[in-house]
Amino acid sequence: MVNDKIFGAAMVVYLVASVVYLIYTVSRNKKVGMAATLITLGGFLVNTAAIGVRWVESYKLGFGYVPLSNMYESMVFFSWSTVLIYLIFEYFYGYKAIGVLATALGFLGIAIVSLTGVSSEIQPLVPALQSNWLTAHVVTCFVGYAAFAVSYAICILYLIRTKDLKQVLILSLHPLVLPLLVSFIKYGNIKPNLITADNLVAMWIVTAVVGAAFFGLYLVFSRADDLLPPLKVLDELSYKAVAVGFPLLTLGILTGAAWANYAWGTYWSWDPKETWSLITWFVYAAFLHARFTAGWRGKGLAWLSVIGFGAVVFTYWGVNYVLSGLHSYA
Amino acid sequence: MADKKSLVDRIYDFLCSIKLSIFVLVALAVTSIIGTVLQQGASNAEYVRDYGEAMGAIIRILNLGDMYHSSWFMILLALLLINITFCSIKRLPSALKLMKDKDPVIDGRTVAAHEKWETTLKGKAEDVASKVEELMKKRAGKVYTAESEGVRYILATKGGISRMGVYVTHFSLFLFAIGAVVGILFGFKAFMGVVEGTTETQVRMRSVAPIEVVDSSTITSREALTASLEGLTQQLSSKCIDKDVIAGELYLNVLTDDDRHLTKSASFNQPTNSSEAFSSRISSLVSQISWDGVTPLKGVALTADNFFKQLGFGVRCDDFVLEKYPDGRPADYVSNLSVIRNGVVDYAQRIEVNHPLIEEGIYFYQSSYGQVGANSAVITVADSSRNYIARGERLDFGKPLTLSDGGTLTFRNVQRDDRSGAYYLQMLSSVGGQNSMGRAFEANEFGGRYQWWQVGPYLVRVDSADWVFYTGLQVAKDPGVPIVWAGCILITIGLLASFFLSHRRVWARISESGGKVTVAFKGNASRNRISFSKWFEEFVEAVREDFEK
Numbered sequence: 001m002v003n004d005k006i007f008g009a010a011m012v013v014y015l016v017a018s019v020v021y022l023i024y025t026v027s028r029n030k031k032v033g034m035a036a037t038l039i040t041l042g043g044f045l046v047n048t049a050a051i052g053v054r055w056v057e058s059y060k061l062g063f064g065y066v067p068l069s070n071m072y073e074s075m076v077f078f079s080w081s082t083v084l085i086y087l088i089f090e091y092f093y094g095y096k097a098i099g100v101l102a103t104a105l106g107f108l109g110i111a112i113v114s115l116t117g118v119s120s121e122i123q124p125l126v127p128a129l130q131s132n133w134l135t136a137h138v139v140t141c142f143v144g145y146a147a148f149a150v151s152y153a154i155c156i157l158y159l160i161r162t163k164d165l166k167q168v169l170i171l172s173l174h175p176l177v178l179p180l181l182v183s184f185i186k187y188g189n190i191k192p193n194l195i196t197a198d199n200l201v202a203m204w205i206v207t208a209v210v211g212a213a214f215f216g217l218y219l220v221f222s223r224a225d226d227l228l229p230p231l232k233v234l235d236e237l238s239y240k241a242v243a244v245g246f247p248l249l250t251l252g253i254l255t256g257a258a259w260a261n262y263a264w265g266t267y268w269s270w271d272p273k274e275t276w277s278l279i280t281w282f283v284y285a286a287f288l289h290a291r292f293t294a295g296w297r298g299k300g301l302a303w304l305s306v307i308g309f310g311a312v313v314f315t316y317w318g319v320n321y322v323l324s325g326l327h328s329y330a
Numbered sequence: 331m332a333d334k335k336s337l338v339d340r341i342y343d344f345l346c347s348i349k350l351s352i353f354v355l356v357a358l359a360v361t362s363i364i365g366t367v368l369q370q371g372a373s374n375a376e377y378v379r380d381y382g383e384a385m386g387a388i389i390r391i392l393n394l395g396d397m398y399h400s401s402w403f404m405i406l407l408a409l410l411l412i413n414i415t416f417c418s419i420k421r422l423p424s425a426l427k428l429m430k431d432k433d434p435v436i437d438g439r440t441v442a443a444h445e446k447w448e449t450t451l452k453g454k455a456e457d458v459a460s461k462v463e464e465l466m467k468k469r470a471g472k473v474y475t476a477e478s479e480g481v482r483y484i485l486a487t488k489g490g491i492s493r494m495g496v497y498v499t500h501f502s503l504f505l506f507a508i509g510a511v512v513g514i515l516f517g518f519k520a521f522m523g524v525v526e527g528t529t530e531t532q533v534r535m536r537s538v539a540p541i542e543v544v545d546s547s548t549i550t551s552r553e554a555l556t557a558s559l560e561g562l563t564q565q566l567s568s569k570c571i572d573k574d575v576i577a578g579e580l581y582l583n584v585l586t587d588d589d590r591h592l593t594k595s596a597s598f599n600q601p602t603n604s605s606e607a608f609s610s611r612i613s614s615l616v617s618q619i620s621w622d623g624v625t626p627l628k629g630v631a632l633t634a635d636n637f638f639k640q641l642g643f644g645v646r647c648d649d650f651v652l653e654k655y656p657d658g659r660p661a662d663y664v665s666n667l668s669v670i671r672n673g674v675v676d677y678a679q680r681i682e683v684n685h686p687l688i689e690e691g692i693y694f695y696q697s698s699y700g701q702v703g704a705n706s707a708v709i710t711v712a713d714s715s716r717n718y719i720a721r722g723e724r725l726d727f728g729k730p731l732t733l734s735d736g737g738t739l740t741f742r743n744v745q746r747d748d749r750s751g752a753y754y755l756q757m758l759s760s761v762g763g764q765n766s767m768g769r770a771f772e773a774n775e776f777g778g779r780y781q782w783w784q785v786g787p788y789l790v791r792v793d794s795a796d797w798v799f800y801t802g803l804q805v806a807k808d809p810g811v812p813i814v815w816a817g818c819i820l821i822t823i824g825l826l827a828s829f830f831l832s833h834r835r836v837w838a839r840i841s842e843s844g845g846k847v848t849v850a851f852k853g854n855a856s857r858n859r860i861s862f863s864k865w866f867e868e869f870v871e872a873v874r875e876d877f878e879k
């Protein structure tokens with residue numbers, strides 16, 4: 001199929017964009033900044049085209065469906081939405097430093113499915129997935145996740161910007177929590193409804209690289225004081241991203257419930273996927289109250305957003321690869 | 331001396347506090363994890379086996395095996411709602427006051443001025459004021475004016491409704507809770523399997539816990555046993571009547587002196603408001619247990635479980651269709667159902683996955699299917715030296731088919747193969763008084779690989795079978811759903827209002843002294859200060875331009 005080649009192209013463009021954003025952030029050359037934005041926009045269009053092509057290809061195979069129904073499709077859609085949310089933020093607030101990490105996340109989304117060999121094959125939908133609620137559910141959830149990803153990116157920059165070496169070290173190590181957890185469940189004597197953790201080695205490598213990249217960014221950005229936006233701005237923007245993500249996640253949970261009600265007659269059954277999306281929701285509700293009402297600011301809040309994104313990653317990946325449940329896809 | 335707060339005040343403050351809500355939210359998030367890693371709904375014995383005695387005890391005491399319905403989890407959820415209630419009672423009045431704020435007199439008020447701008451002009455205060463008012467009306471919303479001691483005040487306010495966003499959001503959580511409770515109290519979840527061509531009027535309840543009554547005293551005589559059972563029967567039947575149970579299974583369980591359990595079961599299918607019917611079922615259970623040598627008994631338990639419910643109408647499955655993609659994977663499950671009342675078809679409807687049938691508020695969802703038999707099959711038969719002795723012949727269920735060599739084949743039964751899950755035909759061959767059973771799968775069942783099956787001396791190929799299916803329907807009635815949907819709509823509106831709208835107020839204070847007019851603006855926004863600050867800049871720019879003209 002042609003679509004995965006186009007997704008591959010988008011992935012490469014995102015990586016280039018990330019590097020160009022980095023050069024811009026360090027050099028402050030306006031032309032470079034312009035180039036970074038244009039490259040990202042280009043990558044976004046390629047990503048959009050790839051989704052379109054995949055859609056058409058599914059029809060050519062004789063069972064067309066909106067391409068948002070398995071791990072591969074939701075992951076490339078996650079890349080698409082993350083870059084979209086970032087571009088909107090750049091349009092409104094203009095802080096391009098965030099682009100370094102946002103496009104890198106866009107790159108990672110597609111890279112991870114390619115690297116871990118998630119099947120890109122277009123397969124017909126099983127009966128339960130043939131519902132418009134599913135489309136609404138996936139779109140709202142994933143655009144919400146993307147907003148949380150942008151908030152995560154901003155919080156990373158925030159923590160780097162504090163120039164607190166202890167924070168930065170924790171920051172560089174924190175991605176390893178994911179493979180650590182999975183290894184623990186796999187080799188420890190725990191008996192959850194474990195199905196598989198085949199991609200453990202890839203998971204270690206990817207998270208180690210990501211952690212090292214955070215440290216590298218710290219080395220680059222700590223060379224001068226004003227390379228990154230002020231802490232106050234980063235704090236405000238990370239909150240804004242959560243304020244976009246929270247209503248979307250809420251809608252995502254609601255449309256999921258509506259769909260379950262149409263398919264099974266039960267809008268809520270506490271299966272692991274549902275429960276984890278609720279956990280994510282609770283964490284971000286705590287974030288909003290901590291910030292808005294209890295007046296928290298700073299590192300603590302940034303970490304709460306990081307934990308929230310950890311919950312997103314677990315809802316999405318962990319539940320699929322570690323726990324079993326109703327949702328065997330997305 | 332610092333005045334000490336009374337205990338009541340302190341409790342009140344605690345229940346209002348955001349600290350409590352953050353604590354509860356985090357506690358809910360953390361504890362919810364347990365139920366996603368610990369298998370839910372297993373028996374105590376299984377937990378003890380998997381996690382050991384100590385952990386097993388903890389799991390039982392905290393009800394972690396069904397943690398989302400445990401009392402401590404419910405308390406956490408209730409605490410969230412109590413917290414919200416108190417917090418709203420405390421804050422709503424001042425939020426309402428802010429929303430309706432119409433007081434243009436800024437002097438003497440403590441309003442956080444997020445934006446400020448001041449200028450001095452020549453001219454008359456009156457003219458300046460009317461110009462400013464005009465501009466504010468155009469750009470900043472609804473305008474209120476006042477004048478006091480020669481100073482003119484103007485207030486423009488916009489988006490006050492957004493202050494209600496959080497209250498709407500929080501209130502919607504109550505609707506979810508109420509909807510869930512209504513569903514539990516007045517709804518039910520059940521399952522029914524309907525074989526093609528037949529009608530069912532009962533459903534098997536899923537969400538009704540068994541009712542059990544126990545007598546754990548030592549029973550040494552038959553009379554004592556009878557007396558004990560009489561008491562238990564009374565209790566059980568009144569509990570069943572309370573719960574509106576119509577039909578189900580009864581279990582009588584006695585524990586003998588040497589720790590053996592003896593269980594007998596029977597079904598009951600009467601209105602349970604007749605306890606005589608109950609008693610007679612139970613005495614027939616008792617008579618099935620042989621007592622000799624097992625007395626004394628250490629206890630008796632009587633349980634009613636696997637309840638059925640009468641629908642009040644019948645559901646007939648006219649036809650079940652398994653639609654497949656070209657590669658053989660299931661594309662859709664479709665049932666043609668008819669609702670039957672007083673023996674006649676009320677109406678018929680086709681249902682499929684995601685498209686239920688709705689009757690009297692009861693939803694019937696396509697959820698599974700299975701094969702229960704076959705009416706006939708088309709078969710091809712060869713003898714032991716591989717010569718065809720029948721080609722494409724129709725074999726009817728139960729009717730012997732005579733083959734050209736004088737032997738017969740009879741289609742006796744349909745069964746499911748445990749390993750592959752595929753269904754096969756059980757056939758009896760009969761040649762010269764020699765009978766043998768054999769099984770044969772439909773030709774395409776294993777990719778065409780094992781097409782020939784040995785039945786006695788014959789090789790049989792089943793070219794096609796006319797299967798009889800049953801359709802598996804999930805049955806649900808949940809009058810709480812509309813309330814939950816109302817909550818969904820409200821929470822969406824509430825969240826949008828609280829995140830994307832902002833209450834903006836701009837005050838102007840216009841005073842005149844020494845032939846000069848001073849105009850001072852103050853601006854306050856409930857949120858989105860960054861964009862408010864941009865907006866304020868533009869507003870000031872417009873004011874300046876207007877006066878320069």
Ligand code: HEM
Pocket residue numbers: 282285288289292293346347348351410411413414417418421496499500503825828
């Ligand atoms: C799952 C539960 C909850 C959800 C989804 C929720 C949602 C929200 C949202 C979206 C906001 C607006 C936040 C912002 O403006 O940034 C908010 C504000 C607030 N919440 Fe909650 N909330 C929850 C529980 C609670 C609880 C238990 C309390 C108890 C006191 C509470 C008290 C407040 C208060 C006082 C505000 C600020 C209102 C204001 O603007 O003055 N919330 N909540």
